[in-house]
Amino acid sequence: MTDTLVPKLAQPKAVLTGSSAAADHSEGMSYLETLPRRIVTVYLPLTVILIVLLFPFYWMALTAIKPDEQLLDLDTYSPFWTWTPTFKHIYKLLFETNYPRWLWNTMMIAVAATILSIIASVLAAYAIVRLRYRGAQFVGGAIFLAYLIPPSILFIPLSTVVFQYGLFDTPFALILTYPTILIPFSTWLLMGYFKTIPFELEECALIDGASRWQILLKIVLPLAIPGLISAFIFCFTLCWNEFIYALTFISSTQNKTVPVAIVNEFVDGDIYRWGSLMAGALVGSLPLVVLYAFFVEHYVSAMTGAVKE
Amino acid sequence: MAEATLRIAEDGRQAYGLSPGLQRLSSNRNWLGAWFMLPAAAFLLLFLAYPLALGIWLSFTDARIGRAGQFIGTENYEWLWDDATFRLSVFNTILYTVVASVIKFAVGLYLALLLNHNLPLKAIIRAVVLIPFIVPTVLSAIAFWWLYDAQFSIISWSLRQLHLISSNIDFLGDPWNARWSVIFANIWRGVPFVAITLLAGLQTVPPSLYEAATIDGATRWQIFRHVTYPLLTPIIAVVMTFSVLFTFTDFQLIWTLTRGGPVNATHLMATLSYQRAIGGGYLGEGAAIATAMIPFLLAAILISWFGLQRRTWQQGESND
Numbered sequence: 001m002t003d004t005l006v007p008k009l010a011q012p013k014a015v016l017t018g019s020s021a022a023a024d025h026s027e028g029m030s031y032l033e034t035l036p037r038r039i040v041t042v043y044l045p046l047t048v049i050l051i052v053l054l055f056p057f058y059w060m061a062l063t064a065i066k067p068d069e070q071l072l073d074l075d076t077y078s079p080f081w082t083w084t085p086t087f088k089h090i091y092k093l094l095f096e097t098n099y100p101r102w103l104w105n106t107m108m109i110a111v112a113a114t115i116l117s118i119i120a121s122v123l124a125a126y127a128i129v130r131l132r133y134r135g136a137q138f139v140g141g142a143i144f145l146a147y148l149i150p151p152s153i154l155f156i157p158l159s160t161v162v163f164q165y166g167l168f169d170t171p172f173a174l175i176l177t178y179p180t181i182l183i184p185f186s187t188w189l190l191m192g193y194f195k196t197i198p199f200e201l202e203e204c205a206l207i208d209g210a211s212r213w214q215i216l217l218k219i220v221l222p223l224a225i226p227g228l229i230s231a232f233i234f235c236f237t238l239c240w241n242e243f244i245y246a247l248t249f250i251s252s253t254q255n256k257t258v259p260v261a262i263v264n265e266f267v268d269g270d271i272y273r274w275g276s277l278m279a280g281a282l283v284g285s286l287p288l289v290v291l292y293a294f295f296v297e298h299y300v301s302a303m304t305g306a307v308k309e
Numbered sequence: 310m311a312e313a314t315l316r317i318a319e320d321g322r323q324a325y326g327l328s329p330g331l332q333r334l335s336s337n338r339n340w341l342g343a344w345f346m347l348p349a350a351a352f353l354l355l356f357l358a359y360p361l362a363l364g365i366w367l368s369f370t371d372a373r374i375g376r377a378g379q380f381i382g383t384e385n386y387e388w389l390w391d392d393a394t395f396r397l398s399v400f401n402t403i404l405y406t407v408v409a410s411v412i413k414f415a416v417g418l419y420l421a422l423l424l425n426h427n428l429p430l431k432a433i434i435r436a437v438v439l440i441p442f443i444v445p446t447v448l449s450a451i452a453f454w455w456l457y458d459a460q461f462s463i464i465s466w467s468l469r470q471l472h473l474i475s476s477n478i479d480f481l482g483d484p485w486n487a488r489w490s491v492i493f494a495n496i497w498r499g500v501p502f503v504a505i506t507l508l509a510g511l512q513t514v515p516p517s518l519y520e521a522a523t524i525d526g527a528t529r530w531q532i533f534r535h536v537t538y539p540l541l542t543p544i545i546a547v548v549m550t551f552s553v554l555f556t557f558t559d560f561q562l563i564w565t566l567t568r569g570g571p572v573n574a575t576h577l578m579a580t581l582s583y584q585r586a587i588g589g590g591y592l593g594e595g596a597a598i599a600t601a602m603i604p605f606l607l608a609a610i611l612i613s614w615f616g617l618q619r620r621t622w623q624q625g626e627s628n629d
Contacts, residue, residue, distance in 0.1 A: 038426075046423045049416070050434070053441050053501065059463065060452040074466045117352075124349035133342025146353055148550075148610065149361065150558035152579035153599040156586045157364035158356065160372075180357040183349050212341055241445040243561040244579075248587055259447035263565055274455055281448040292443045296436045299443075303502070304509035 057285075063278035064089055071274055089279035098254060098261070099280060106257040107287070109171050110239035113178035117235055118228065121183050125190035126216055130202065140191065147184035154180075155248045162249050173249040174257070178239050185238070186231040189302060193227030194220060230302035233295050240288055258284040367596035374590040385597035395598065398576040402602075404488065405577060406557045406609070409495045413552055414545075416496065417503025422533075424504065425511045435505070442501040450565035453494045457481050457566070481567055484574030491566055491575050495556060503548055510544035511537065553609045558602065578602050 033041075063071065065085040070077045093099045124143070128136045158177060159168075167173040197220055205215045221228070246257045253265060262280045266273060292299055368385055372378025389395045424435055441449060456464060457480035465477040480490045514537060522532045560579040563569065569576035569584060576584075578598055586595020 042423055042426050042428070045419070046428075046434070049420055049423075049500075050437065053438060053497065056449055056452040056456060056497070057440065057444070059456060060449075063455060072461055074461065074463070079463055079466060116348075120348035120352060123345040123347075127342045127345035131338045131342040131345060133339045133346075136342065139346065143349075143353070146357055148554060148606075149357065150554060150606075152558040152560050152582070153364060153602055153606075154357070154360050156582065156592055156596045156599055157360040157367055159587070160367070160592065161356070161360055161363065176352075177356050179352045183352055187349060237443060241447075243445075243447050243564070244583070247564075248583075259445050259561070262451060263447060274458075274461075277451060278455060281451045285444040285448050288443050288445070289440065292440070293436075296439075300435075300439070300505060300509070304506050 060278050060282050060285075063274055064282045066275065068275060089275040090283065093276055093279045093283060097276075098265070099258075099283070101254055102256055102258045102261040103284070103287075105171065105255060106240060106259075106284075109174045109178070109257060110236050112171075112175045113182065113239050114232055114235040116175065117179040117182035117186055118231055120179065121186040121190055121231065122216075122221070122228075124183070125187045125194055126220060128187070129191050129194040130220075131212070143184050143187050146180075147188065151181060151242070151244050155244050158245070159248050168249060169251045169255055171255065174242075174246055177245050177249070178242060181238060181242065182235040186235055189231050189234075190224065190227055193224045197223050226298065226301070229295060230298040233291060233299050234302035236291070237288055237299075364596050365600050367593055368600040369597075370593045372592040372596075374587075374592060378593050381593075385594050386601070389594070389597055389601065394573050394576065395581065397573055398578050398581040398598075399601075401488065401575060402557060402577045402579075402605075405492055405495070405559070406553060409492050409499065409556050410549065410553050412492075412496050413499040413503050413556075414549055417500050417548075418507055418545075420500060420504035421507035421511055422537075424508050435508070439501045439505055441498050442505075446498060446561045447565050449498060450494060450562050453490075453497075454481075454566055457490050482571055484571055487567055487571055487575050491563055494566065495559060495562055498562070499552055499556065503552060506548045507541065507544065510541050514540050550610055554606060557606060557609060578605075 062080075062082065065087065066082045067084055067086045067088070070079075070082055070084075124139075127133060128140045128143075162168050162173045162177070167176065201219050201223075202215050205219055210218070241259070242257075243259050246260045247263075250256050250260065253261070256264070258280075262277070262284065266277050266280055367378065369380055369382060370378030371381050371384070420438070424431075424438065428434060456462060459477060459479050459482055462477065462480060464480075465474070468474045469477070479486060481487045518536050518540075519532060522536050527535070558579050559577060560583065563575055563577055563580045564583070567575045569580045573581075578601065582595040582598035582602075584595075585591050585598060589595075
C-alpha cells in the first residue's frame with residue numbers, strides 16, 4: 001500500500017514535464033514522423049495557438065509602458081514595440097490612486113477566505129474519507145453538487161442575506177461567502193489525496209493511543225502537503241478572480257477588490273485612460289502569475305485532480 | 310480488513326478514558342464525523358443552501374431593494390415570458406454557450422493532442438498555455454476591450470495595413486460583431502482549461518495501445534477515433550460539463566466588455582438578472598431570471614454527462 005502512495009504524491013510533476021514513464025509515450029513512436037511533417041502538423045499550429053493565447057498579455061504589458069502619444073497614433077510609431085518605455089502609468093496607479101488599497105483588500109480577502117475554506121475542507125474531507133460516518137457517501141455527493149451551483153444564480157438572494165447579517169460593504173461579506181465556492185472544490189480535491197494515505201499508518205497511531213485529532217494533525221496532514229498546497233493556490237486564484245459577489249456586496253470605493261475597482265473606478269471618458277487601465281490590469285495579474293510560476297505543478301494537479309476524482 | 314482493524318482499535322480505546330459521555334463524543338465515529346463536518350456544513354448551509362432556497366422564494370415575490378416582497382405567485386415568470394429582452398437574453402445565452410463550448414472542445418482537444426507530442430521545452434510550453442486561465446477574467450477582458458476598441462483597435466489596424474478591410478471594424482458596437490467578439494474572448498479563456506485537463510487524460514492512455522494499433526496498420530485518424538477518443542470520453546464528459554456550466558452562467562466577461570449592449574444584443578441571463586435586480590432594484594424579477602437558469606443548467610449537465618457517458622457503456626467499459 002505504501003507503494004501506491006509514492007507515485008500519487010509525485011504525480012503533480014507528471015502532467016507538465018511528462019517525466020513519469022506512463023506520461024511520456026510519444027517518444028517511442030516519434031521516429032515515424034519526418035521533421036518537415038512535424039513542422040507542418042505540430043510546430044506551426046502550436047505556434048499560431050500560442051501567439052493567439054499570449055498576444056492579449058503582450059498588448060496589455062506594452063500598453064502599460066507606452067507613452068500616451070504613441071498609444072493612439074498607430075501610424076507614426078510602430079505599434080508593436082516601443083523604444084521609449086515609461087513607468088508613468090504604473091507610477092500614477094500606485095501613488096495617485098487607491099490601487100494599493102484595492103490590492104491589499106483583494107489579497108487580505110483572498111487569504112482569509114482561503115484559510116477558512118482549507119480548514120473546513122480538511123476536516124470535512126477527512127471525515128468523509130476516513131471516519132466514514134453514516135451517510136458519508138451521500139454528503140460527498142452533495143458537496144460535489146454544491147460545486148456545480150454557480151454564483152450567478154446565488155448573488156441576488158445572498159445580497160439580501162448579507163444585508164440581513166449586517167455584513168454589507170464590509171470585507172466579511174466576501175470572506176464569508178467565498179468559501180461557498182472554495183469548500184466544495186477543495187474538499188473534493190483533498191478527499192482524493194487522503195484516500196492515497198495508507199490505512200496502516202493510522203492503525204499504528206490508533207494502537208499507540210493517538211486520538212483522531214492527533215492522527216489528522218501529525219500523520220495525515222504532513223503526508224497531504226502537496227494536496228494542501230494545490231488546494232491553497234487554486235482557492236487563492238479563484239478568490240482573486242471572483243467578480244460578481246464583490247460587485248454586488250461592496251459599494252464604497254475603499255473596500256473594493258481589484259477586478260471590481262478597475263471596471264468601476266478607472267473607466268471614465270478620458271481618451272488617454274488606456275495606459276493606466278492596462279497598467280492596472282497588468283499589476284493586478286502579476287501576483288497570480290508569479291505565484292503560478294512557482295507552483296505550476298501543484299496548480300495543474302489541482303485542476304486536473306478535481307476533474308478526475 | 311483495514312477498516313475492521315481500525316474499528317476494533319477504536320472500540321478497544323473506549324475501555325479506557327474519561328467519562329462515558331465525553332468518550333462518546335470524542336470517539337464514536339458518527340459523532341466525531343458530525344463535529345468534523347460542522348465548519349463546512351455551516352458555510353454551505355448558511356451561504357449556499359439557504360440562499361438557493363431563498364432565491365427560488367424571492368422569484369415568487371415582488372421584492373425590491375429595501376422592501377420585503379409579497380407572494381405574487383408566478384407573476385414574475387408570466388411577465389418575463391412576454392418580455393422580448395428576456396427572450397433575447399435566453400437566445401444569446403444558448404448561442405453563447407453552444408458556440409463557445411463546441412469550439413472550446415474542438416480547439417482544446419486539438420491543442421491537447423499537439424501538446425502530447427514530444428516537444429522541446431515541453432514543460433515551459435505547457436505552463437505558458439495555462440496563463441490565460443490564471444489571469445483574472447476581468448483583467449484579461451479589459452485587455453480584450455482595448456483590443457476591440459472601435460478607433461484604436463490593433464486588430465483593425467493590422468487588417469487595414471494588409472488591405473483586407475477599408476475601415477475599422479466596430480467590434481463591440483454592432484450586435485452580431487459584439488456577439489462574436491465576446492464569444493471569441495470566452496473561447497480564448499476556456500481553451501487552456503480544456504486542453505490541460507484533456508492532456509492529463511491523454512497521458513493516462515497506455516503507449517502499448519498506440520503501438521499495437523500502428524502495427525495493425527491503423528491510420529492516425531483511426532488511432533484517434535478508436536483508441537484515444539474512447540479512452541478519453543469519461544474525462545471529456547466531466548470537462549465539458551464544467552465548461553458548459555461556467556459558460557452558461559458567465560457574467561464577468563460580458564459585464565466588462567459590453568454590459569449587455571449594444572441594444573441588449575449580448576445580454577446573458579446572468580447579466581440581465583444583475584441589471585434588473587441590483588441595477589433596477591427589482592429583486593423578485595431578477596431572482597426569477599436567475600431561477601429560470603436552473604432548468605437549463607440541469608438540462609445542460611444531464612446532456613453532457615449522460616450523452617457522453619452512454620458511449621462508454623456501449624463500448625462495454627466500466628464507467629467511473
